[in-house]
Amino acid sequence: MYFSSNIKFLRKHRGRTQDDVAFALNMKRSTLSGYENEVSEPNLDALVAFSKYFGIAIDTLVKVDLSSVSLGQLSQLERGFDPYLKGSNLRVLATTVNADNNENIELVTERAKAGYATGFADPEYIKVLPTFTMPFLSRDRKYRTFQISGDSMLPIPDGSYVTGEYVLDWTYIRNGQPYIILTQDDGIVFKVVENKIESEGKLTLNSLNPLYKPYDLAVADIKEVWRFVHYISSVMPERQENRMREEQLMQTVQELQRKVEEIQLKLNI
Secondary structure, three states: OOHHHHHHHHHHHOOOOHHHHHHHOOOOHHHHHHHHOOOOOOOHHHHHHHHHHHOOOHHHHHHOOHHHOOHHHHHHHHOOOOHHHHOOOOOOOOOOEOOOOOEOEEEEOHHHHHHHHHHOOOHHHHOOOOEEOOOOOOOOOOEEEEEOOOOOOOOOOOOOEEEEEEOOOHHHOOOOEEEEEEEOOOEEEEEEEEEEHHHHOEEEEEOOOOOOOOEEEEHHHEEEEEEEEEEEOOOOOOOHHHHHHHHHHHHHHHHHHHHHHHHHHHOOO
């Protein structure tokens, strides 16, 4: 990984000698030199010590090449902005560009979802996805389109193509707004979100269809977040009276479910 090069880079970035850092961490200079030159590997205690000394998460020290990030990003890290908890510019997004060097909108179809769950960070995988452009969307932002399935987000119909704008900082996810989220276990989900990252380290995901109950998603299980922009569907929207009948039916089903639960509770089933 990048641990050896990162601690050397950070030491020089802060104008510290090996003696300075070794003294601060209560270790021999030769031990520090061994880490920097990949002669020896740090144990967990050493990783924790370096993380506290530089003020940067262990995941970042190990997984991110800090010499390649901008000074602004490095400054954010040093002020305690941890991308492995919040999402940030340090999340390298695999993307493609067209002949004019403008970013494409990649299309993730229903068939491609399984592959996307594992290949979302692989440029070789992303570049084989179908691409297109939409002239009415900003060139300064990154978009991707996903085909959704199921009825949990009705009235947005099954099979619709939902376009999202890439979200760098997850703390800016707005409550009550729809987002497309790539999750660790459930793949791509499209839900209305309650942001509880700072207070509880999670998101609460809600469906538009009231038959589906909300559920929580831990921040550690989030891979990507895209803010809903619009959707495309070949299905004609239903007339309002049909929608009202559906909502009444859903309310009736929910009421029946509630009564069944009450009966089961009384009978201790």
